[in-house]
Amino acid sequence: MQQTKTPDAAALLDHNAARAILNGQCGDPFAQLGMQDRTGAVLLTVFVPGAEGVTCLTDDNAVPLTPLHDYPGLFVAAFADRPASYRLRASAQGHAWEFDDPYRFDPVLTxxxxxxxxxxxxxxxxxxxxxxxxxxxxxxxxxxxxxxxxxxxxxxxxxxxxxxxxxxxxxxxxxxxxxxxxxxxxxxxxxxxxxxxxxxxxxxxxxxxxxxxxxxxxxxxxxVRDLRRVDWHDAAWMQTRGAAQSIDAPISVYEVNLASWKRAAGNRPLSYTELATDLVDYAAWMGFTHIELMPISEHPFDGSWGYQPVGMYAPTIRHGTPDEFRALVEAAHAKGLGVLLDWVPGHFPTDAHGLGLFDGTHLYEHADPREGFHQDWNTLIPNFGRNEVANYYNANALYWLEEYHLDGLRVDAVASMLYRDYSRKHGEWVPNHDGGRENYEAIALLRDMNTLTYGEVPGIMTVAEESTAFPGVSRPVDHGGLGFGFKWNMGWMNDSLRYMELDPIHRKHHHHEMTFSLHYAFGENYVLPISHDEVVHGKGSMLHKMPGNLWEKFANLRAFYGFMWTHPGKKLLFMGQEFAQSKEWNHNQSLDWHECDDGRHKGMQMWVRDLNRFYRATPSLYLNDTRPSGFQWLEAGDSDRSIFAFVRHGGPDDPKVVVLLNMTPMERPDTRIGLPGAGRWREALNSDAEAYGGGGRGNMGAVATENVPWMGQDQSALVNIPPLSAVILVQDDA
The missing domain is CATH 2.60.40.10 (Immunoglobulins)
Incomplete structure (x- = not known):
C-alpha cells in the first residue's frame, strides 16, 4: 500500500470540519474522521490530542500521519486505495500505544x-x-x-x-x-x-x-456491565411459579428495604450476597411466599428509598453488582420464594445527570409543568404520549422480568398516573382531549405494560398500588381493564387501621369500618397491604398505633393480624412489623432485631410465622379470595361487644374455617357461636396463647357443637373468646 504524494493530505482536509472537531462542535464525525473518500484519494483523519505522532498500521505498511499544527491533535494521511483494515499507533513523551480507530467501524444497530x-x-x-x-x-x-x-x-x-x-x-x-x-x-x-x-x-x-x-x-x-454471562439454575421454580402466583394461591409478601433490613458492623448495609443467605433464609423460615423489594433501580438520594430512580435499568450498586443481584433472586427461588420489585414509572427526579432536559429539550418529560412536574414530590412526569418514552418504560418492565428472573412488579403510585388532576387544584392541570381528568396516555402505558409482560414472561404477576375507585384495575385488558394481576386494597387498610387505633370503648361506634370492606372485597383481585407507608413520617410503628397499655397494644396487634390473615385477599407486611418493632421505620439504620429477645416481640414473630404456615396449609383461607362464595358472615352486627364472626370456604372437600374476633379487653366466655357443620371444631390458632405473649385463655383445644340453631346455622357451640383476640376454628374431619 503506497501513500499518495499528490494531492497533499492536508489539502484534502475540510478546514471548517477540522475547526468543528477541535471545538467539540462536529455533529457528523463519521463524515470527517476515519477513512473518507476524496477526489482521487482516500483521506485518513484522526484526532488524538496530546499525541506527538500517529502512524497508520496496515497489513503491509506503517504510514506516518501528518500533524496539523493549526489544529492540535489532528493528524492526516492520504492513500491511493482504502486499506482493508488498519490500526493506529500514537506516541508522546517517549511512550507509544496502539489502538483501533472507532471511526472505522460500521453501525451495530439495524x-x-x-x-x-x-x-x-x-x-x-x-x-x-x-x-x-x-x-x-x-x-x-x-x-x-x-x-x-x-x-x-x-x-x-x-x-x-x-x-x-x-x-x-x-x-x-x-x-x-x-x-x-x-x-x-x-x-x-x-x-x-x-x-x-x-x-x-x-x-x-x-x-x-x-x-x-x-x-x-x-x-x-x-x-459498563456485561449482561451476557448468565447461568441460571432455577428452572424448576420458573416452570411452576405460575400456580404459586395465581388468584387461587396463598400469597404472603414480606416487603423489604434492603438498605435497612439488617446492617453489618459500622452500620454498613448488607450486600446482595449476604442478603441471599440472611434475608432469604429468614423470609422462608417465617413462612412468607414472596419477598417484595422496595425499589432497587439506581437512585441518587437514599432518603427517597428508591422511589426517585435515575437508573431504571441498573440494580443499585449499594449492595453489589448485577450478577450478585441475580444470585440473590436465584437463592430466593431455591427456597421457594418469589421476588417482586417495586417499579416506579410515574416520575423521576430532577437531578442534572438524569432524564430531565436530556438532549437540551423536554425529551422524556412534558414541557408544560401542569403535566410534567409532580408537585408532591418535586419530580418530573414522563410524557407517555411519546412513542419512544412509552417504549422505554415498557421495555424496562420486561427487562427486570427477563434479565433478573423477577417474579413480578408492584407498580408504585398508579393513582397519580391515572388522573391528570391528581393532587392538583383547579387550573393547575391540563384536561385530556375529551375535557376529562383521565390520563389516557398513562392508562395506555399500563395496559401495554401488562399485556407485554404477561404475554412474554409466563407465570409472572403485576400488582397496582392504586387508591381510587378506578374501575377494572385487575381486570384483563381485553375485558376493558388495566390488566394487573392484583390491586392493593387501600380501603381495607385505611378503614381497619382507623378502627384499630381507637380506644376499644369507642369501637362499637365504628363497627362498620371492619365490615365495610366485604361490600367490595371481590370487585378486584386484592392484596391487603400493611406497607412501609404506614410506619413512616411520624405515623409511628404498628405496635404504637394500638391503644392501651403495653400488654393491650400487643394483644390488639395480634388480633389485627389475625383479622388480616383470615380476611379475603393476599397479604403484605412490611419488615419489622412481624415482630412488632417499637419504633417507626428508619431507613438509615437496621431493624431493631434485639427486640426479638423480648418474649412479647418474639411471641408476635411466632404468631405471624404460625399465621403464615396455617394460611398456606389451609385452602379455605385463600382458594376463593376473589369469589363471594369464599366468605360468609356469622356475626357482623354485634357492635356493643365488638365481636365479629365469619366463615371462610374453600373447595367442596376443604375443611371450613371459622374466625372469631373480640376487639375489646373484656373476655367473652361461653359465647354461643353458630357453626356451619356438626361435630368437633379444633382451635387451630388463638392469638391469646402464651406462646404468643397472651394470657393462655381459650377452649382447651376444641369445641363440640350442639343441636342449637344460632346465627342462621343449625349447629352452635359455646366458645370462650379471650380479650383482644383472634380465635380460629377448623372443622375436624368427620
Whole structure:
C-alpha cells in the first residue's frame, strides 16, 4: 500500500470540519474522521490530542500521519486505495500505544431496530440501546447507543478519553439515535454522555438511560456491565411459579428495604450476597411466599428509598453488582420464594445527570409543568404520549422480568398516573382531549405494560398500588381493564387501621369500618397491604398505633393480624412489623432485631410465622379470595361487644374455617357461636396463647357443637373468646 504524494493530505482536509472537531462542535464525525473518500484519494483523519505522532498500521505498511499544527491533535494521511483494515499507533513523551480507530467501524444497530424504536414497539429495547460488551467486525469493545433526537452532537466520555467530549463523538442514525463502537473497552468502564443541545449549549453530563450499572452514590456515572454471562439454575421454580402466583394461591409478601433490613458492623448495609443467605433464609423460615423489594433501580438520594430512580435499568450498586443481584433472586427461588420489585414509572427526579432536559429539550418529560412536574414530590412526569418514552418504560418492565428472573412488579403510585388532576387544584392541570381528568396516555402505558409482560414472561404477576375507585384495575385488558394481576386494597387498610387505633370503648361506634370492606372485597383481585407507608413520617410503628397499655397494644396487634390473615385477599407486611418493632421505620439504620429477645416481640414473630404456615396449609383461607362464595358472615352486627364472626370456604372437600374476633379487653366466655357443620371444631390458632405473649385463655383445644340453631346455622357451640383476640376454628374431619 503506497501513500499518495499528490494531492497533499492536508489539502484534502475540510478546514471548517477540522475547526468543528477541535471545538467539540462536529455533529457528523463519521463524515470527517476515519477513512473518507476524496477526489482521487482516500483521506485518513484522526484526532488524538496530546499525541506527538500517529502512524497508520496496515497489513503491509506503517504510514506516518501528518500533524496539523493549526489544529492540535489532528493528524492526516492520504492513500491511493482504502486499506482493508488498519490500526493506529500514537506516541508522546517517549511512550507509544496502539489502538483501533472507532471511526472505522460500521453501525451495530439495524434498520429494523431503528424502525421499531421510532414506532415505540421495540420490546427488548435494552438489547440495542445502552452500553454492550461485544465483538464487532472481529474486534472486542463496547458499543454505545443513546436516543437524543434534538442534540447537535453526542459523545461518550469517560476515563478512557480523559472525559473529553471531542474525542469520541458519536454517529447520528435514524430516529434520533446516536451510536459508536469503542474498541478495547471492557466491563467496568465508567462513562457518561456529553450532549450539545439544539441551542449549541453543552448539557450537564448525562448518565445512560439504559445504563446497566452505576457508580456508588454520590458519584453518578454509568458503568459498563456485561449482561451476557448468565447461568441460571432455577428452572424448576420458573416452570411452576405460575400456580404459586395465581388468584387461587396463598400469597404472603414480606416487603423489604434492603438498605435497612439488617446492617453489618459500622452500620454498613448488607450486600446482595449476604442478603441471599440472611434475608432469604429468614423470609422462608417465617413462612412468607414472596419477598417484595422496595425499589432497587439506581437512585441518587437514599432518603427517597428508591422511589426517585435515575437508573431504571441498573440494580443499585449499594449492595453489589448485577450478577450478585441475580444470585440473590436465584437463592430466593431455591427456597421457594418469589421476588417482586417495586417499579416506579410515574416520575423521576430532577437531578442534572438524569432524564430531565436530556438532549437540551423536554425529551422524556412534558414541557408544560401542569403535566410534567409532580408537585408532591418535586419530580418530573414522563410524557407517555411519546412513542419512544412509552417504549422505554415498557421495555424496562420486561427487562427486570427477563434479565433478573423477577417474579413480578408492584407498580408504585398508579393513582397519580391515572388522573391528570391528581393532587392538583383547579387550573393547575391540563384536561385530556375529551375535557376529562383521565390520563389516557398513562392508562395506555399500563395496559401495554401488562399485556407485554404477561404475554412474554409466563407465570409472572403485576400488582397496582392504586387508591381510587378506578374501575377494572385487575381486570384483563381485553375485558376493558388495566390488566394487573392484583390491586392493593387501600380501603381495607385505611378503614381497619382507623378502627384499630381507637380506644376499644369507642369501637362499637365504628363497627362498620371492619365490615365495610366485604361490600367490595371481590370487585378486584386484592392484596391487603400493611406497607412501609404506614410506619413512616411520624405515623409511628404498628405496635404504637394500638391503644392501651403495653400488654393491650400487643394483644390488639395480634388480633389485627389475625383479622388480616383470615380476611379475603393476599397479604403484605412490611419488615419489622412481624415482630412488632417499637419504633417507626428508619431507613438509615437496621431493624431493631434485639427486640426479638423480648418474649412479647418474639411471641408476635411466632404468631405471624404460625399465621403464615396455617394460611398456606389451609385452602379455605385463600382458594376463593376473589369469589363471594369464599366468605360468609356469622356475626357482623354485634357492635356493643365488638365481636365479629365469619366463615371462610374453600373447595367442596376443604375443611371450613371459622374466625372469631373480640376487639375489646373484656373476655367473652361461653359465647354461643353458630357453626356451619356438626361435630368437633379444633382451635387451630388463638392469638391469646402464651406462646404468643397472651394470657393462655381459650377452649382447651376444641369445641363440640350442639343441636342449637344460632346465627342462621343449625349447629352452635359455646366458645370462650379471650380479650383482644383472634380465635380460629377448623372443622375436624368427620
Amino acid at each position: 434498520a429494523d431496530d431503528l424502525y421499531y424504536l421510532g414506532e415505540g414497539t421495540h420490546r427488548r429495547l435494552w438489547h440495542v440501546l445502552g452500553a454492550h460488551v461485544m465483538t464487532h467486525q472481529g474486534v472486542d469493545g463496547v458499543h454505545f447507543a443513546v436516543w437524543a433526537p434534538n442534540a447537535r452532537r453526542v459523545s461518550v466520555v469517560g476515563g478512557f478519553n480523559v472525559w473529553d467530549g471531542r474525542r469520541t463523538a458519536m454517529r447520528r442514525l435514524g430516529g434520533g439515535v446516536w451510536d459508536i463502537f469503542v474498541p478495547g473497552l471492557t466491563e467496568g468502564e465508567v462513562y457518561k454522555y456529553e450532549i450539545i443541545g439544539p441551542d449549541g449549549a453543552a448539557q450537564p453530563l448525562k448518565a445512560d438511560p439504559f445504563g446497566y450499572g452505576s457508580e456508588h452514590p454520590p458519584r453518578n456515572a454509568s458503568v
